[in-house]
Amino acid sequence: MDLEDFDLYSYFYDLVKQIPDGYVTTYGDLAEALGDPIAARAVGYMLSINEDPDGIPCYRVVLHDGTVGNYTHPLGPQEKVRRLKADGIPVVSGKIEDFEHHRFRDFRTDYPLKKMQEYQRKIAEEYTESGPEKFELIEAFDVSYTDRMGFASSVVLHGEEMESYVISDKIRFPYIPGYLGFREFKFIRRLYRNADLLLIDGNGILHPRYAGLATHAGVILNTSAIGVAKHLTRSVKHDEYLYIGDRLTGMIIKKNIIVSPGNRFSVRSAVMTVQALWGDKYPWPLKLVHQLSTMHLDTRGRILELDAQSISAR
DNA sequence: GCGACAG
């Protein structure tokens, strides 16, 4: 199992196909079969964008209490009820009768998200706090999305010189809290131009397993990295300092701007470096690369050439 | 209604 290039969509749809005729399962049961109950919302999302509703029986996935729940179909939830009844499942006023008797949870699975957690713990062990303080080549990354496509960009800075890169690819991993690295690192790996500092939209060691996207990228690419996030994730806040367990992992430097070390930085040195790259209201290389990604998405990857002025003019 | 929830 190649965790760095894992197709969770295919794996998930194969799980859904395992639900036998005459049985149902829940969003949480499928998340459990993937390896982490936190994926329950991603389960709902993946079902909602199912491209093969006749081959992949989404209608067999219901709420925890036996309520039928939503169905993304032109005919709506009533079509879900119709299909369940056609399978011989009794549904009375939107709820499955004798729910536990019809509930399937005996999935054949390798629990891929559990393996990814282990992988993240190994990455976290490779994180180091000390590193260089001067950088020749800085690269900032960002990705914009449609349902199944990602449009990724990077901006590379060396002295006064700047270059930008764009790539796009089909998405094979949904957004799942705590697993962003498995969604976005493949883009960073392809865009990486041997920079000695990576600036990444997301968290570093401010992560339940101390291995957010910026740490994932910094450790695998063996370079310095910093994460800058716009929203706070689960952590304990003391003044502006953010702790996971007893460990200092990040800092709120402005409203909705959270800095955490990815690799080869401490919290203090990461904050100082971000401040050295401060623009108007945000580190300017990240603002620029975000605009580039958005434009890349808007044109569906048909950008051929861009310079900094045409981007900033937006 | 509440809690979590990086992108």
Next chain:
DNA sequence: ATCTTGTCGC
């Protein structure tokens, strides 16, 4: 992140 109308504040 994306989907999106109107609304609030500078």
